[in-house]
Amino acid sequence: xxxxxxxxxxxxxxxxxxxxxxxxxxxxxxxxxxxxxxxxxxxxxxxxxxxxxxxxxxxxxxxxxxxxxxxxxxxxxxxxxxxxxxxxxxxxxxxxxxxxxxxxxxxxxxxxxxxxxxxxxxxxxxxxxxxxxxxxxxxxxxxxxxxxxxxxxxxxxxxxxxxxxxxxxxxxxxxxxxxxxxxxxxxxxxxxxxxxxxxxxxxxxxxxxxxxxxxxxxxxxxxxxxxxxxxxxxxxxxxxxxxxxxxx
Amino acid sequence: xxxxxxxxxxxxxxxxxxxxxxxxxxxxxxxxxxxxxxxxxxxxxxxxxxxxxxxxxxxxxxxxxxxxxxxxxxxxxxxxxxxxxxxxxxxxxxxxxxxxxxxxxxxxxxxxxxxxxxxxxxxxxxxxxxxxxxxxxxxxxxxxxxxxxxxxxxxxxxxxxxxxxxxxxxxxxxxxxxxxxxxxxxxxxxxxxxxxxxxxxxxxxxxxxxxxxxxxxxxxxxxxxxxxxxxxxxxxxxxxxxxxxxxxxxxxxxxxxxxxxxxxxxxxxxxxxxxxxxxxxxxxxxxxxxxxxxxxxxxxxxxxxxxxxxxxxxxxxxxx
Ligand SMILES: Cc1cc2nc3c(=O)[nH]c(=O)nc-3n(C[C@H](O)[C@H](O)[C@H](O)COP(=O)(O)OP(=O)(O)OC[C@H]3O[C@@H](n4cnc5c(N)ncnc54)[C@H](O)[C@@H]3O)c2cc1C
Ligand SMILES: Nc1ncnc2c1ncn2[C@@H]1O[C@H](COP(=O)(O)O)[C@@H](O)[C@H]1O
Numbered sequence: 001x002x003x004x005x006x007x008x009x010x011x012x013x014x015x016x017x018x019x020x021x022x023x024x025x026x027x028x029x030x031x032x033x034x035x036x037x038x039x040x041x042x043x044x045x046x047x048x049x050x051x052x053x054x055x056x057x058x059x060x061x062x063x064x065x066x067x068x069x070x071x072x073x074x075x076x077x078x079x080x081x082x083x084x085x086x087x088x089x090x091x092x093x094x095x096x097x098x099x100x101x102x103x104x105x106x107x108x109x110x111x112x113x114x115x116x117x118x119x120x121x122x123x124x125x126x127x128x129x130x131x132x133x134x135x136x137x138x139x140x141x142x143x144x145x146x147x148x149x150x151x152x153x154x155x156x157x158x159x160x161x162x163x164x165x166x167x168x169x170x171x172x173x174x175x176x177x178x179x180x181x182x183x184x185x186x187x188x189x190x191x192x193x194x195x196x197x198x199x200x201x202x203x204x205x206x207x208x209x210x211x212x213x214x215x216x217x218x219x220x221x222x223x224x225x226x227x228x229x230x231x232x233x234x235x236x237x238x239x240x241x242x243x244x245x246x247x248x
Numbered sequence: 249x250x251x252x253x254x255x256x257x258x259x260x261x262x263x264x265x266x267x268x269x270x271x272x273x274x275x276x277x278x279x280x281x282x283x284x285x286x287x288x289x290x291x292x293x294x295x296x297x298x299x300x301x302x303x304x305x306x307x308x309x310x311x312x313x314x315x316x317x318x319x320x321x322x323x324x325x326x327x328x329x330x331x332x333x334x335x336x337x338x339x340x341x342x343x344x345x346x347x348x349x350x351x352x353x354x355x356x357x358x359x360x361x362x363x364x365x366x367x368x369x370x371x372x373x374x375x376x377x378x379x380x381x382x383x384x385x386x387x388x389x390x391x392x393x394x395x396x397x398x399x400x401x402x403x404x405x406x407x408x409x410x411x412x413x414x415x416x417x418x419x420x421x422x423x424x425x426x427x428x429x430x431x432x433x434x435x436x437x438x439x440x441x442x443x444x445x446x447x448x449x450x451x452x453x454x455x456x457x458x459x460x461x462x463x464x465x466x467x468x469x470x471x472x473x474x475x476x477x478x479x480x481x482x483x484x485x486x487x488x489x490x491x492x493x494x495x496x497x498x499x500x501x502x503x504x505x506x507x508x509x510x511x512x513x514x515x516x517x518x519x520x521x522x523x524x525x526x527x528x529x530x531x532x533x534x535x536x537x538x539x540x541x542x543x544x545x546x547x548x549x550x551x552x553x554x555x556x557x558x559x560x561x562x563x564x565x566x567x568x
Contacts, residue, residue, distance in 0.1 A: 011381075013495050013496065013514065013515045013518075014514055014515070017381045017384040017385050019385070026381075038496075092350075093353065093354075093359075093360075096350070096354075118381075118382055118495055118496065119380075119381055120380050120381070120387075121362065121363055121379070121380055121381070121382060122362055123346050123349070123350070124349055124350035124353060124360055124362065125350065126350065127318075127347065127348070127349060127350020127352075127353070127354075128350040128353055128354050130318075130350075130351060131350070131351040131352075131354035131355055136427045136428060137318055137319075137347075137351070137428075138428060139318070139343075139346070139347040140347070142489070152431075156343065156490060157433070158342055158343050158344075158441045158442075158444060159436055159439070159441030159442075159443065159444070160433060160435035160441075160490075161434050161490070162430050162433050163430070163431045163432045164429065164430055164431065165428075165431050166428045166429065167427070173347075176489055176492065176496065176497070177489050181483045209392075210392060211353075211359035211360070211391065211393045212359045212360075212361065212389050212390065212391055213389065213392055214387055214388070214389055214390075215375060215388040215389065215390055216387075216388050217380070217385050217387050218385065218386045218387075218388070219384075219385050219386075220384075220385070220521075223539065226528075226541045226542065226543065227542065227543050227544070228543075228544050228545070229543060229545050230545070231545050231546070231547030231548070231551060231552050234552060234555045234556045234559050235559045237527070237543060237556070238556075238559055238560060238563050240543055241504065241525070241543070242567075245504070245524075245525040245542065245543075247447070247503050247524065247525045248447070248471065248504065248560075248563075
């Protein structure tokens with residue numbers, strides 16, 4: 001089984017978000033980058049398939065050279081090979097088309113992406129890849145089991161979950177649940193050493209036009225002071241929620 | 249210009265989101281002198297959309313369409329989009345609509361903006377304001393393609409009634425077979441879901457253990473609210489993963505979010521910040537959540553919450 005994991009390179013969850021160039025670009029200065037958490041769950045599940053089903057695991061990122069440490073980290077966790085498509089990922093459809101081209105040339109059985117990236121929160125790349133490659137798609141996938149002749153998956157729906165039987169090739173939008181939090185792998189010394197020798201292939205992008213353009217970013221207005229209510233006067237909170245906030 | 253909305257149903261009834269999409273679409277259409285068409289699947293009361301400004305309602309009523317399937321639904325929607333000469337499709341932010349969005353963007357050759365919180369401005373193509381960086385910032389974005397898909401963030405526009413005359417078309421589609429077969433659905437009791445809830449009551453590690461969750465559940469029940477929790481609470485197995493909210497969990501954009509025994513870490517706040525009104529109950533006056541909240545009580549949850557439940561019951565009985 002050949003697996004491709006799509007890795008989005010995102011600011012650490014504690015990062016302060018600032019913008020530069022007239023608020024048209026995210027300011028990367030001093031920001032620590034990580035593997036998108038949804039992708040980390042998917043990558044860990046992929047490594048599990050490698051250990052249990054003898055799968056091969058490639059990771060792919062559409063991004064500039066600055067994302068290579070993130071790809072190296074994925075290699076250190078246990079992926080076999082990394083691919084980077086050398087273009088700044090400003091438009092989800094360009095990302096999806098670039099990855100789809102690579103998939104069409106390289107035949108994967110399973111493509112694992114995340115439900116969404118925690119930076120731009122597009123939530124659209126896996127669906128786009130599925131439509132471009134005509135591969136079955138399960139979004140918000142929270143469980144995935146593959147054996148010789150069956151693929152069983154679960155997907156989160158609003159207020160519950162759905163169990164699905166499907167077939168390979170398959171693409172998922174993954175998230176927490178694919179593996180437990182405790183199973184997430186931290187690269188060890190040996191993994192890091194081995195990662196240095198693994199292949200990191202850099203490819204030129206195809207020629208695609210953007211569908212969206214960012215005009216600018218804005219930060220929310222600072223919030224006003226909290227209104228405190230004494231613990232002995234909870235009825236006052238009810239009154240405020242009813243009359244002032246009109247929330248109950 | 250033609251606007252199509254996908255009006256989602258649950259057990260045949262429209263979800264509240266669908267009326268919000270209709271209200272939003274009506275306002276755009278009336279500014280542009282165009283009209284709103286809705287597509288829905290097996291709706292039992294399709295005519296109710298005419299109370300929110302929809303002029304034409306296409307109800308797809310094949311038995312095979314009862315269960316959601318991303319390929320089949322996206323085929324029906326894209327076929328309708330073309331037949332109705334639409335150029336804007338509006339989707340909600342439900343799980344199923346988000347599932348469809350990326351697929352439809354390719355099928356319709358459309359630029360797709362998600363988490364949208366404003367009406368479009370047409371002064372320079374089609375521009376929209378959206379939440380990004382998990383509510384830590386806004387992005388003003390321009391759609392460059394002829395067709396557009398707008399993924400509207402829940403509760404960002406509200407409901408506006410507008411009675412119009414509408415035409416209902418009962419439609420049957422030729423449907424292929426689904427690649428993904430749903431073998432079973434596990435719904436969590438009859439509780440309100442985080443995605444649909446107007447009010448969410450959320451508990452953190454300050455509640456000490458799963459045995460104390462009756463506080464959260466009882467408060468949620470009086471308010472008709474959904475229950476949620478912080479990440480460590482679901483990691484510890486006190487509550488199911490599906491209740492984990494925040495940057496790496498579910499986003500919450502309810503009208504009211506009540507956080508009990510939650511410190512307000514940046515990753516938690518990011519995911520719940522777009523809720524309209526936020527309340528915090530915490531023993532520690534320096535807990536960061538007090539900086540993000542509208543109302544707060546510095547106090548012990550085990551003391552405050554039972555009192556709050558009682559007073560809310562009194563309030564509800566005199567106000568209903
Ligand atoms: C990559 C990453 C992603 C993350 N994503 C998320 C996410 O999506 N969502 C999320 O929630 N967290 C997330 N976190 C974790 C986050 O950083 C915090 O650790 C977490 O939100 C803290 O949860 P908590 O507030 O329940 O617990 P704590 O921080 O332990 O806070 C407990 C609070 O309860 C109060 N308290 C104690 N006793 C009482 C009492 N009797 N009555 C009232 N109050 C009381 C305390 O004063 C304290 O403020 C993430 C972390 C990382 C590293
Ligand atoms: N630049 C990228 N390179 C590789 N994969 C990506 C990239 N951007 C997004 N993805 C994948 O698509 C998922 C959803 O991203 P998005 O649609 O941007 O929210 C992510 O979790 C990744 O798996």
